[in-house]
Amino acid sequence: MRLTPHPTIYLLAALGLALAATLAACDGGAPAPRTSTAPGKSRTLVLGAYTTPREAYGKAIIPAFQRHWKEKTGEEVRFQESYLGSGAQARAIIGGFEADIAALSLEADVDQIAQAGLITNDWKAGAHQGMVSRSVVVLAVRPGNPKEVRDWDDLRRPGLAILTPNVRTSGGAMWNLCAMYGAALRGQTSAPKGDPAAAEKLLAEVLRNVGVMDKGARESILSFEKGVGDVAITYENEVLVGRQAGRPYEYVIPRSTILIENPIAVVDHYADKHGVRDLADAFVAFVRTPETQRVFADHGLRSIDEGVAKETAGRFAPVEDLFTIRNLGGWPEVRKTLFAPGAVYDRISAGLGARR
């Protein structure tokens, strides 16, 4: 048999060469999905956010800002929105996803972008220290709370099935453990006040009851909705939104829990590059106005604006002992003591290794 090149093979070869040429032409940065915009009349703002406020931004806040800006300046603003887990979004932005604005779950994630030199403004300078929304860590339970879960200590009860996401992949999981660890250190659980070893023991006993560690907070609550587990440690806003949508679960606020604060910042490097700094600044100011804060409240998030917080107080149960990440020494300290290799979380999960 004689091997003659079939015409399609030339096509294939051409395809390969074209691909090679395309790859060579790329500048190496991660592809940023940008639509080309006519200069002057209409500009595009790129929002890189975490997943929780997706509906709030996409359905309400962005359209409102577009109207607001059009009325004020006559200019049309287009948006490109990207929603990822907070850590993944931070890494995407650092890796070359050219977001003009970063709206993330954890202050530490925005800090990472700043450390990469992409945020050069003093983003924590304003009245709200760079934050835009708040929530608390709560315990979602089955209707009627059949397992009688009232507080952190109940979670150490043998045989209870608990859901919390994977600390390695989820910012929400970090908030959950910080809430429990902080409550223990503050003497609000059976652990003596200021005793890190006792707090670690509480965490270990609770984590022993965790049978499913989902990728993120959203996946975790979805598993709970599918009937997995007796308790889900989660954000208050996830539960409130779920209940609005008619999901039949209840929730308990532990006596002592952590105040979750979500940051937003202009990514100077990209905003300047795209010539949208004024737009980006205006958007970040806009999301802190009372009108927008009310939208966040409708999506289950507590307000950073005092007036709106008072107005909506009836929708959010009070917390007896509310503390913040600063009470635990701030994110860099918490990362070191709780989540670094060989730290509390690693030690506990090594202790779970009963299989070997």
Add this chain to the structure above:
Amino acid sequence: MSGVRAAVAPGPGGILVRAGVFAYVGLLVALPLAALLATGLAPGLIALWQAVSAPAAADALVLTLTTANVMALINAVTGTATAWVLVRYDFRGRDLLSGLVDLPFAIPTLVTGVMLVLLFGPQSVIGGWLARQGTQVAYATPSILLALLFITVPFVVRAVEPVLMEQDPAEEEAARTLGAGTFTILRRILLPALAPAIISGTIRSYARALGEFGSIVVVSGNIPYKTLTAPIYVFGEIESGRAEVAAAVSAVLLAVALALTLAARVIERLAGVTRG
């Protein structure tokens, strides 16, 4: 396949084609692999060993290799049996069966995970019944095995099928007339002919299983030291900003998969020579 080795010296067109294809495959496959290896090996071999032998990483690798082993053994038997039924029998629903065999390739593995949870989750009829018998499938090791078996169904079947078609049924009939039992026919006639195909199909399914992520992340529960497999461990390390650790563990998975794939090719080639 064998025997068409370059019958003529390649002309200029042929050289261009080869260069083009080589560049295409090289850029698409080899370049990303090189990037991974460069990252994994950058901190040095000692760091790589430390990353891989860290208790959580080692445990995840062991779990992945163990479940893949069990899956491979089951696949070798059930895959061969399926191919046998598809080739040797003509029956209603044969095309349907053949189509079902290919289906796992077309289903996103994440969906596979969701299907398994729906089937075996605590709220389902089967899952609830199993729980009352004291067996947990979803969010436990059996679910990892089920997910792997599901996604690898086609490998052995499609490897064995063509060889079985070539195999003349007359040999089996002759053996039977001479008084050989089913077991003897299987041992003396079928298995020797089919073994290379069974082994190479099994190895390919094994290599595929090592990297499985989408279905397992949904179905297994992902508890470190219990149900956390290596690919999901890798994902966690990437997400928490430790790319070197992730690359090191990936490099191990990759090395095993690469060695196995090469072994499968060698076996196929040897079988090709003896058959031809």
